Amino acid sequence: MKIKVGVLFGGKTVEHEVSIISAMQAIAAFDEEKYEVIPIYVTKNSTMYSGIFMKDLDEYKNLDELLRKSYKVSLVNNNGVCQMIRYPKKLFTSEVVTDLDVIFPIVHGNNVEDGTVQGYLNLIDVPYVGPDITSSALGMDKYLTKLALKDKGLPVLDAKVYKINEDIDEIEKDIIKNIKLPVVIKPLNLGSSIGITKVREKEELEEALTYAFSFSEKVLVEKAIMNLREINCSVLGDFSEALASECEEPLNAVDILSYEDKYLGGKKGSKTSSKGMSSLVRKLPADISKKMKKEIQDLAIKSFHALGCSGVVRIDFMLDTKENKVYVNELNTIPGSLSFYLWEASGVNYSELIDKLISLALKRDREKKKIIYSFESNILSGVSLKGIKGSKGTKGKF
Numbered sequence: 001m002k003i004k005v006g007v008l009f010g011g012k013t014v015e016h017e018v019s020i021i022s023a024m025q026a027i028a029a030f031d032e033e034k035y036e037v038i039p040i041y042v043t044k045n046s047t048m049y050s051g052i053f054m055k056d057l058d059e060y061k062n063l064d065e066l067l068r069k070s071y072k073v074s075l076v077n078n079n080g081v082c083q084m085i086r087y088p089k090k091l092f093t094s095e096v097v098t099d100l101d102v103i104f105p106i107v108h109g110n111n112v113e114d115g116t117v118q119g120y121l122n123l124i125d126v127p128y129v130g131p132d133i134t135s136s137a138l139g140m141d142k143y144l145t146k147l148a149l150k151d152k153g154l155p156v157l158d159a160k161v162y163k164i165n166e167d168i169d170e171i172e173k174d175i176i177k178n179i180k181l182p183v184v185i186k187p188l189n190l191g192s193s194i195g196i197t198k199v200r201e202k203e204e205l206e207e208a209l210t211y212a213f214s215f216s217e218k219v220l221v222e223k224a225i226m227n228l229r230e231i232n233c234s235v236l237g238d239f240s241e242a243l244a245s246e247c248e249e250p251l252n253a254v255d256i257l258s259y260e261d262k263y264l265g266g267k268k269g270s271k272t273s274s275k276g277m278s279s280l281v282r283k284l285p286a287d288i289s290k291k292m293k294k295e296i297q298d299l300a301i302k303s304f305h306a307l308g309c310s311g312v313v314r315i316d317f318m319l320d321t322k323e324n325k326v327y328v329n330e331l332n333t334i335p336g337s338l339s340f341y342l343w344e345a346s347g348v349n350y351s352e353l354i355d356k357l358i359s360l361a362l363k364r365d366r367e368k369k370k371i372i373y374s375f376e377s378n379i380l381s382g383v384s385l386k387g388i389k390g391s392k393g394t395k396g397k398f
Contacts, residue, residue: 002036005358006075006084006100008107008117010042014194014215015109022337023106024057029340029350035358038084038098040073042112048073050084050097073097075124082126102361103128106334110189110216113334114140127365129357130311131333138307139333140189142220145307152306154299155327157318159222161188164213172205175221182224185209187216198224227322230329231286233296234314234339235304236353238360242304244297245342249286284345292319296326303328310364311357314339 009023010016023039030037039054051070053059059066073084082100089095103126105117115137121128131139138144146156160179162171175183185208187195195215197208212219234245286293300315314335318327338357340350348356 002034003358004036004038004099004101005030006038006040006082006103008040008042008103008105010044011107011109011112011117012042012044012046013107013109013111013113014190015113016044018336019106019108019112020060021057022108024055025337025340026104026106026350026354027055030354031351034355038100040075040084040103041070042107043067048075071097075100075103075126077124077126080125082124100126102126102358102365104358104361105130106338108334108336110140114189127361129361131307131309131313132364135308135310136333139309139313139331142186142188142330143218145331148306149303149328152302154302154306155325157222157225157327159220162209162219162221164217168206168209171209172202175205176202179221179223182226183221184224185212185219185221187212188218188220190215200224225318225320225327227320229319229321231288231296231317231319231326232314232339232342233300233317234312234335234342235300235309236312236343236348236356237304238310238364239305239308242301244300245339246284246345247286247288247293247296248282248284248342248345249288251281251283284341288319292326299326299328303331307331307333309333310360312338312343312353314342 007023007027009019011019013019020041027037027039037055039050041049041054043049049067049070050073053066053069059069071086072088073086076083076085078096082103084097084100085095086093086097087095103121105112105121105128107113107117113136115133118128118131118133118136122133130136138148143159143161146159149156160174162174175181181202182198182200185197185199185205195212197204197211199205199208209219230250231247232250233247235242236245237243288296296317299317303315304313309331311333312335314332316329316332318329319325320327338353340353343353344350
């Protein structure tokens with residue numbers, strides 16, 4: 001019998017389109033002999049849809065038409081079984097579309113990857129692939145990531161966080177005095193290089209801060225590394241066992257990789273524009289020494305465990321070539337394209353990667369079922385609200 005997998009993607013996030021690309025890549029890689037894949041697309045206003053046309057990337061070019069050809073759905077727990085139901089219910093048809101064995105979230109960014117989706121799936125008690133609520137939230141908040149890594153003695157750049165309601169002139173003065181230019185300014189909880197600016201001159205600060213604040217109520221500012229190489233490494237596993245992939249060096253940008261570098265092949269209209277992170281020009285494997293490679297892979301696994309991750313994660317590193325020192329930059333708890341290209345370079349094809357991710361999800365669910373979350377108690381039998389102020393006369397009010 002095939003495992004029924006609900007692939008959940010989209011959502012109310014600036015990385016909505018990236019999520020669609022990543023999901024379509026993954027859906028195409030599923031072994032159809034093992035899995036029945038059910039697409040679950042979440043619109044930008046958080047409505048879920050499904051349908052056979054939602055497995056085709058080209059259909060999303062006319063989203064209104066795609067939604068007309070599809071149907072609204074919701075996920076419910078019915079006596080311990082996760083079911084996808086259709087609404088509004090059609091006459092003479094069952095509202096239950098299908099049962100689901102496991103959910104595979106392929107979502108990126110705030111409002112989805114940050115623990116929101118994971119909390120929803122926890123609430124309906126369905127097995128799901130990838131990080132749990134805590135590691136998702138930690139991974140999305142760049143400052144909390146730094147604190148968690150620093151607590152484990154891992155190398156990170158010091159940074160400060162500023163809020164949108166603070167006086168921008170005071171923020172600028174503090175940056176100049178306590179961090180010193182050049183700096184990198186980025187939204188606290190976004191990925192895909194959205195909202196990030198490297199600032200070299202004082203006159204550039206206001207525009208960069210305003211730009212970052214347009215995406216988030218908090219921004220993170222850290223010292224910029226001028227002699228920078230970016231090295232990425234993926235980790236696959238859970239708390240008990242984790243493996244590091246081959247390392248890559250992105251090459252599209254001289255400075256900070258932009259959204260276009262990562263997902264549009266460096267320019268609008270690129271032929272590689274639908275390939276997600278796999279379209280990025282890169283050196284794979286990265287041109288680094290064996291010693292440096294081992295150091296980065298070891299740091300990647302330690303970072304993965306520091307945040308309590310599960311599934312597949314991409315860890316981005318900054319290499320200061322002048323000091324020959326490596327810093328952990330950030331963790332992408334559900335990375336673009338699920339970093340399948342890094343695993344292919346490590347001898348694991350995409351279908352095998354999916355097998356492993358689903359296996360990890362089902363393993364976590366089995367372990368979760370061993371934990372006691374409630375116990376029998378007659379505590380309510382002795383509780384009375386009589387005499388509590390405001391309780392009198394409430395009968396029939398609601």
